Amino acid sequence: MTTSSTVRLQREPFDAAAEAAKLTRGRTDAGAVVTFIGICRGSEAGQPIAALTLEHYPGMAEAEIERHVAEALERWPLLGVTVIHRYGRIVPGEDIVMVVTVSSHRQAAFAAAEFLMDYLKTRAPFWKQVEKADGTTWVDAKAADDAAAERWSAPGRKHAAAE
Amino acid sequence: MTTSSTVRLQREPFDAAAEAAKLTRGRTDAGAVVTFIGICRGSEAGQPIAALTLEHYPGMAEAEIERHVAEALERWPLLGVTVIHRYGRIVPGEDIVMVVTVSSHRQAAFAAAEFLMDYLKTRAPFWKQVEKADGTTWVDAKAADDAAAERWSAPGRKHAAAE
Amino acid sequence: MKIRYFAWVRERVGKPEEDIEVPSGVATVAELMAWLASRGEEYAHAFANPKVIRAAIDRAHVRPDAAIENAGEIAFFPPMTGG
């Protein structure tokens, strides 16, 4: 069983279908592919926005994501994982982030994709700033996202920032 | 909020990325797209296979899937759902089924896609026959799939075939 | 009454569908399976283990105790393996 994993941070758009196809090409043990795409919405907290700008902590962001990909590979029987997260200015309708997970069975692919997205939302060092008609503001972290990430923590292995 | 839903049964391959793009085109309220693709694996119960042939119950299969798509739309705030299931002969590496769910938030998109796949596995009237070196056999239903489907049932609303 | 068979039930019975006059004493899906099993060797083979066979009346899943009165089409098949 060969496992392929890729983590990429980039300013440019990505091609999620091409990335998913790369993970399954030439192998016949893949039975399930889950692709998550996060898109920039046209409003934030009920107000229309012109754009999002994503700031990140270079070096730490890659390391954090790679660490969580490694954890996903340990927890589930995955054949491949690709995570691509954009930074910089992104306008409504554009993709922000993609996660692809490949496994022989669907439960592992779904669980790993959700796990990675929950962690990206709460632990990867990215910050979203929104441009609205009346200026720019930073997006507040959501308690719901923290709760979603927390459900993956086994007792006694809670992460530092989740206190 | 416009909701789009499509159910299609077909012999031909499908283009999952194009189907997902159709659901988000021209709208800026979509924040999350989950695409599941089920692929024909090269082995079944440890033995190599030459192909799968999917038989279905025309009329009932469409109705069953549409009924579950309607249930998903009721349970989660979805902006779009597309389900395409192939029938006929499918060789290893080819896609069998796809589910795309679109929502403003990822939890709804993930949950609805899993719900639909669990139901397709256990309730949609399709049957898989495998071609192996020593002849053809029918794939046995998996207890794990029944258990996966059962978790979506509220007490008192268990379905007929799940006894 | 139109009866349809799918997958290995179809293979064992040897036909995909047929029109059958069901005797008036046969009231439920389970009774229909028992009666079908008595119609010959191929039917006995197909319905040898009725517990694993699923049924649909007019394209909706039903339990073995469902009444077949007023059914237009009854289908028998193994547990589904789609997806």
Added chain:
Amino acid sequence: MKIRYFAWVRERVGKPEEDIEVPSGVATVAELMAWLASRGEEYAHAFANPKVIRAAIDRAHVRPDAAIENAGEIAFFPPMTGG
């Protein structure tokens, strides 16, 4: 010691990073935040509510009670909003 700031912490402090001589009595991340807050109006504003500020030492998340001894780079930022 190199200190980095991100998002609104960076905006309030007015710079993305700086090299600082930290007094020897300052031993933990929480103490470092309190000391930084005393360095001027912009720092007081940035660290006014230290409970909401997260920290990383050498690119790994740490709790407020983490020791800063031996740290090469300490970063302060609001809760993450990626994905």
